[in-house]
Amino acid sequence: MIDLVAFIPRAVGQGIPLLYGSTGEIITQKSGNLNLGIPGVMYVGAISGVIGSFFYEQAIRNGATESGFLMIAIPMLCSLLGSLLMGLLYSFLTITLRANQNVTGLAMTTFGVGFGNFFGGSLIKLSGLDVPSIALTKTSTYFSKTIVSGDSNWFGKIFLSYGFLAYLAIVIALVASFVLKRTRVGLHLRAVGESPTTADAAGISVTKYKYVATCLGCMIAGLGGLYYIMDYACGVWSNDGFGDRGWLAIALVIFTIWRPNVSVLASILFGGLYILYLYIPTGMDHMEYKEIYKMIPYIVTLVVLVITSMRNKRENQPPASLGLSYFREER
Amino acid sequence: MDKKQAAVSLRNVTKTFGSVVANSKVNLDIYKGEILALLGENGSGKTTLMNMLSGIYFPDEGQIFINGKEEVIRSPRDAYSLGIGMVHQHFKLVDVLTAAENIILGMEGKLNLKAATAKIADICNRYGFEVDPNRKIYDMSVSEKQTVEIVKVLYRGADILILDEPTAVLTPQETEKLFNVLRNMRDDGKAIVIITHKMHEVESLSDRVAVLRRGEYVGDMITADTTAQEMTDMMVGHSVTLNIERPDPVNPKPRIEVKNLTVRNEDGIVKLDDVSFTANSGEILGIAGISGCGQKELLEAIAGLQPAEAGSISYIDDNGEHDELLGKDPLKIAAMGVTLSFVPEDRLGMGLVGNMDLTDNMMLRSFRRGKTVFTDRKAPKHLAEDVVRDLEVVTPGITTPVRRLSGGNVQKVLVGREIASAPTVLLTAYAVRGLDINSSYTIYDLINQQKKAGVAVVFVGEDLDVLLEISDKILVLCGGKVSGIVDGRTTDKNTVGMMMTRVGGGKLSD
Numbered sequence: 086m087i088d089l090v091a092f093i094p095r096a097v098g099q100g101i102p103l104l105y106g107s108t109g110e111i112i113t114q115k116s117g118n119l120n121l122g123i124p125g126v127m128y129v130g131a132i133s134g135v136i137g138s139f140f141y142e143q144a145i146r147n148g149a150t151e152s153g154f155l156m157i158a159i160p161m162l163c164s165l166l167g168s169l170l171m172g173l174l175y176s177f178l179t180i181t182l183r184a185n186q187n188v189t190g191l192a193m194t195t196f197g198v199g200f201g202n203f204f205g206g207s208l209i210k211l212s213g214l215d216v217p218s219i220a221l222t223k224t225s226t227y228f229s230k231t232i233v234s235g236d237s238n239w240f241g242k243i244f245l246s247y248g249f250l251a252y253l254a255i256v257i258a259l260v261a262s263f264v265l266k267r268t269r270v271g272l273h274l275r276a277v278g279e280s281p282t283t284a285d286a287a288g289i290s291v292t293k294y295k296y297v298a299t300c301l302g303c304m305i306a307g308l309g310g311l312y313y314i315m316d317y318a319c320g321v322w323s324n325d326g327f328g329d330r331g332w333l334a335i336a337l338v339i340f341t342i343w344r345p346n347v348s349v350l351a352s353i354l355f356g357g358l359y360i361l362y363l364y365i366p367t368g369m370d371h372m373e374y375k376e377i378y379k380m381i382p383y384i385v386t387l388v389v390l391v392i393t394s395m396r397n398k399r400e401n402q403p404p405a406s407l408g409l410s411y412f413r414e415e416r
Numbered sequence: 417m418d419k420k421q422a423a424v425s426l427r428n429v430t431k432t433f434g435s436v437v438a439n440s441k442v443n444l445d446i447y448k449g450e451i452l453a454l455l456g457e458n459g460s461g462k463t464t465l466m467n468m469l470s471g472i473y474f475p476d477e478g479q480i481f482i483n484g485k486e487e488v489i490r491s492p493r494d495a496y497s498l499g500i501g502m503v504h505q506h507f508k509l510v511d512v513l514t515a516a517e518n519i520i521l522g523m524e525g526k527l528n529l530k531a532a533t534a535k536i537a538d539i540c541n542r543y544g545f546e547v548d549p550n551r552k553i554y555d556m557s558v559s560e561k562q563t564v565e566i567v568k569v570l571y572r573g574a575d576i577l578i579l580d581e582p583t584a585v586l587t588p589q590e591t592e593k594l595f596n597v598l599r600n601m602r603d604d605g606k607a608i609v610i611i612t613h614k615m616h617e618v619e620s621l622s623d624r625v626a627v628l629r630r631g632e633y634v635g636d637m638i639t640a641d642t643t644a645q646e647m648t649d650m651m652v653g654h655s656v657t658l659n660i661e662r663p664d665p666v667n668p669k670p671r672i673e674v675k676n677l678t679v680r681n682e683d684g685i686v687k688l689d690d691v692s693f694t695a696n697s698g699e700i701l702g703i704a705g706i707s708g709c710g711q712k713e714l715l716e717a718i719a720g721l722q723p724a725e726a727g728s729i730s731y732i733d734d735n736g737e738h739d740e741l742l743g744k745d746p747l748k749i750a751a752m753g754v755t756l757s758f759v760p761e762d763r764l765g766m767g768l769v770g771n772m773d774l775t776d777n778m779m780l781r782s783f784r785r786g787k788t789v790f791t792d793r794k795a796p797k798h799l800a801e802d803v804v805r806d807l808e809v810v811t812p813g814i815t816t817p818v819r820r821l822s823g824g825n826v827q828k829v830l831v832g833r834e835i836a837s838a839p840t841v842l843l844t845a846y847a848v849r850g851l852d853i854n855s856s857y858t859i860y861d862l863i864n865q866q867k868k869a870g871v872a873v874v875f876v877g878e879d880l881d882v883l884l885e886i887s888d889k890i891l892v893l894c895g896g897k898v899s900g901i902v903d904g905r906t907t908d909k910n911t912v913g914m915m916m917t918r919v920g921g922g923k924l925s926d
Binding site: 267268269272273275276279280282283284285286287288289290399400402405413 | 470472473491492493496502504508509510511512513517518520521522523524525526527552554568
């Protein structure tokens with residue numbers, strides 16, 4: 086039997102980056118932009134935070150006074166800035182220049198991963214250590230400060246044993262859901278993603294909504310990368326360490342049928358599925374089973390796609406103009 | 417005339433798209449408390465002109481005065497704040513939102529659907545609309561969607577209302593309802609502009625007509641003082657005959673025999689119920705019926721696109737031999753040596769590929785010919801050139817993607833291609849939908865030429881006047897059943913209209 090008290094916190098830890106990524110991508114997709122660059126954006130969000138805190142930690146080592154506020158603020162701002170730039174790049178290419186969204190997104194993923202590994206490698210060289218990774222232990226202690234200390238009861242372990250970024254992810258997802266469903270801004274954003282000509286004729290600035298949604302979405306997704314490094318991985322950056330979680334986040338968007346509030350639980354479910362193989366005894370003879378378990382999240386997504394397509398309910402379909410660029414005077 | 421107040425005055429308005437001049441130095445006045453019909457052929461710049469008022473396009477030159485004051489309209493938002501609202505030909509509604517959500521879209525302030533719903537109910541009562549604010553758009557019929565569009569415009573307090581071909585998709589009853597609402601609004605002091613191609617609508621609804629020709633303003637007339645003939649001549653620039661010829665069929669022989677055809681659609685609903693008829697060569701068989709009564713399924717079943725539950729469709733060749741068409745796809749039907757041409761309702765969806773140019777679209781019919789892996793582009797290119805020349809297609813060239821052409825020209829390309837394959841059976845659905853009067857008559861002529869050449873024509877139409885003028889026989893469908901087959905020469909509009917609403921055409925009980 087799986088030890089749930091040990092398993093659930095790990096699943097949550099795996100799920101939070103996915104939650105950031107999927108919330109960001111849902112907001113982006115609701116504006117009609119299919120940003121396949123999210124995996125790259127999450128890499129950039131992570132490495133930008135790492136770069137910021139790396140130099141701050143070096144400054145401390147060289148005698149600067151350690152400030153808890155700066156310990157958190159510097160990586161956060163760097164991460165947000167890095168992913169914002171990625172968002173602006175994507176927006177400029179697809180909204181202003183009306184480039185193909187799929188091509189742009191895939192290029193940005195390739196670029197983002199490469200960008201992360203390049204600067205990660207450079208920092209590893211700078212740090213002059215023998216291991217192929219950077220450890221930002223000081224920063225990490227601030228990011229992974231929990232409400233209760235480690236050895237509490239099961240309740241504390243399951244609900245209170247995470248750093249602030251984990252709770253922030255849930256808050257952002259719930260707020261995003263509320264805004265999308267209940268406010269005028271959300272209504273306008275959905276209209277832009279469903280039918281930009283309609284939104285435009287109704288006096289909504291399509292370009293503005295697309296830009297803001299895409300950039301905001303990227304910034305939220307970037308925080309997922311930062312959380313993974315600073316909290317889950319205890320401040321250790323190693324190249325390609327973030328893996329394919331970005332794609333999983335995009336799969337989650339479909340799985341949750343574009344609902345950030347559903348994503349709160351779904352991301353934890355996916356996080357759990359992602360590491361399930363560690364908790365199922367397979368023995369050393371059958372390592373291949375582990376790889377099969379790793380496929381589960383993607384298979385679940387495919388099943389959800391089949392089910393939602395078969396039920397064919399209009400509300401559960403992707404935004405109608407997803408992936409299309411908009412030009413008012415198109416004839 | 418002097419006491420009328422101009423709500424909108426356009427002065428020397430010019431708009432170009434690349435090298436195409438859509439509007440050139442247009443001067444037009446729109447008055448309060450008046451319904452103005454804007455006439456013009458396809459591509460004469462009516463919609464472009466109105467789009468400049470509604471803020472979709474921005475004029476290159478010229479001035480726009482609203483209530484006597486010069487204004488610059490940069491966006492739809494500006495237009496709304498000036499009280500201009502437009503109901504577009506292609507509805508601008510978000511399918512997955514409710515009517516109320518669509519109506520308040522783009523407005524500022526806190527989201528309060530309850531208050532909005534109350535205000536919508538108020539507007540509906542005032543003008544006699546029926547709208548359920550909480551219904552989703554995708555659940556609505558075309559006329560309901562249109563009502564939502566009009567309520568949307570009124571909700572924002574528009575007093576200058578522009579409607580672009582509002583009746584193209586409405587039944588006669590729905591059209592009459594709409595016209596009553598528009599008359600109410602006119603009496604309420606609103607300025608109304610309606611773009612339409614249907615002359616009898618212009619005559620029954622409008623107070624004044626203004627005519628555009630090739631982007632230029634030709635003139636205006638008081639509707640009561642003019643005739644359809646005069647308006648058409650003004651639109652086209654030369655005299656046109658408004659009569660459709662109907663030559664007597666020469667040597668008609670049965671060509672398509674449909675027996676007891678029953679078709680269910682994907683949702684299991686019976687769309688055709690025990691339909692039997694014969695289409696003769698050299699005759700035009702008109703199909704009348706309220707939209708959605710099985711016309712589409714009938715044509716698609718003959719063309720090999722729609723599986724049937726029961727019945728048979730036989731093709732009878734010149735020697736009297738019967739071939740079953742049912743259960744065969746278009747390729748197999750062609751392989752049997754049956755040349756069947758289909759001009760579907762959805763031109764850019766089923767008939768042509770919007771992003772491909774004229775030559776490539778011509779190739780859709782011929783690319784399988786030839787012996788090598790390479791396609792033959794020469795013949796289709798010549799065909800495209802012939803079609804452009806013979807049917808007077810207005811296009812920058814044969815390498816232009818067809819979606820850039822106006823509706824009438826798209827239809828000419830499609831009909832031109834279908835006719836070029838020298839068919840023995842021609843199926844057309846709403847061949848002139850959205851086409852101006854001149855293009856419509858070109859299409860009628862083409863169909864008549866085919867008839868004279870001995871083709872069996874099946875003509876699905878929505879305009880009863882036209883159906884009665886062009887068809888030799890009229891098959892009336894009602895809810896998927898054959899309501900009756902009448903002779904086009906002896907029947908009248910009333911009889912057919914009655915048959916459309918009731919099988920057999922008996923008097924309605926109420």
